[in-house]
Amino acid sequence: MMTAAKKVYDLIQEDIQKMPLNEFLLSPDEANNLRSQKVEQILTRHTQNMESDVQRRVRVEMESWGPLCEPMADESITEIIVNSPTSIWIEKEGRLHRHPDSFFSELSFRNCLDRICHEAKTHITTEYPCADGSFQDFRLSLIGADLTNSSAHFSLRRHPKNPWTFLKLAEREWCSQKDLHLFQQIMEQRKNFLVVGATGSGKTSVLNSFLNLLPENERVVVIEDTSEIALPNKASMKLLTREDPQGVLPNVDQTQLVKRSLRLRPDRIVMGEVRGSEAKDFLMALATGHAGSFGTLHAQDAGQALIRLEMLIQMGAPQWSLSAIRRLIQLSLDYVIVTGKDKSGKRCFKGAYRLCSLEENGILLEPAEF
Structure with a gap:
């Protein structure tokens, strides 16, 4: 089917190239409409006697998402990675697989x-070769050919339609019933914490699960770069950063949004991902009255998370001493929740750690128990 569809596509493109372009007496809209009609006629002529699956494949290549249609419709696929027209990879159950289909041409x-x-x-553009955005149920990350030295590269990471809950995670053996009790206690006692883990370890799913433990009358202000977190109730709201590559509009970063959130009467502040100088303002907000707040951070384990957090705070407050930064962390955070994957690629809970004391060489961590 793939070979037959590509042959038909090549014939269609040959006929399209022969179409006259000098419609001088027509307006731009009229010329576009006429061209669309002629393309449709060419497409119909070449596909009308073909099998239905060949017709469909040619049409989606011409008018839709081509080889991406099938993985986009499969909700068990969590990420689609396109390295080039002929190199498409999909993530399913934590593992990458090569997609058997590809684009017909550059x-x-x-x-x-x-x-x-x-x-x-x-x-x-050549000047701004990277971009991020939201596309349907996916987070889009795009890198131009100028930086890849080949084709443009993009990835589509799926936003879950139904937010995760800890019961769903427990059913998938992500954690035990004892762990669920620990998470419930952390939320009820309004402890501050970070969910940490490597890329693709499920941090956002765990964050959504914690939000599902909240009552209807608690107001949460969620701060994100791209919209991935589901609001827990109608009293809550979300703030999104803004970045304009063209420089027409001023950028709005997470540091500004943290400061703005303090004026919005939040019961809790939730940071989609702590990744820069906003770490200082986020932790200061946690230390000055917004108990029960949390966020995510990229790190392999709890110890690495605290070291990385120190570095991020230094970005926002380079004049602070390391002892002052560690003191802020110790005053602001109560727990670090670690997510990860096992050897088979399945996501799993790696442990929860309590920040118990500030020692001369750093903050002492111990496994959390209730």
């Missing part, structure tokens, strides 16, 4: 990418 790949960027309201 042209159809570029056209598909243009359609995705148009719908995501983002684009890349």
Whole structure:
């Protein structure tokens, strides 16, 4: 089917190239409409006697997402990675697999990418070769060919339609019933914590699960770069950063949003990911009355998370001493929740650690128990 569809596609492209472009007496809209009609006629002529699956495959290549349609419809696939027109990878159950389908040509790949960027309201240029955005149920990350030295590269990470709960995670053997009791106690006692783990370890799923433990009358202000976290109730709200590559609009970063959130009467502040100088303002907010707040951080384990947090705070307060930074962490945070994957690639709970004391060489951690 793939070979037959590609042959038909090549014939269609040959006929399209022969179409006259000098419609001088027509307006731009009329010329576009006429061209669309002629393309449709060519497409119909070449596919009308083909099998239905070949017709469908050619049409999605011409008009939709081509080889990405099938993995986009499969909700068990959590990420789609496109390295080039002929190199597509999918993540399923924590493991990468090569997608057997591919784009028919560099042209159809570029056209598909243009359609995705148009719908995501983002684009890349030579001056700004990277972009991020939201596309349907996915988080889009795009890198131009100028930086890859080959084709443009993009990935689509799926936002879960139904937010995770700890009961769902327990059913998948992510954690034990004893662990569920620990998480419930952390939320009820309004402890501050970070969910840490490597990329793809499920930090956002765990964050959504914690939010599902909240009552309807607690107001949460969620701060994110791209919208991934589901609000727990109607009293809550979300603040998203803004980055304009063209420089027309001023950028709004997470540091500004943390400061703004303090004026919005939050019961808890939730940071989608602590990744820069906003770490200082976030922890200061936690230390001055917003108990029960939490966020995520990229790190392999709890000890590495605290070291990375020290570095991020230094970005926002380079004049502070290391002892002052560690004191702020010790005053602000109560727990570090670690997520990860086992040898088979399955996501799992790696442990919870309590910040118990500030020692001369750093903060002492111990396994959390209730």
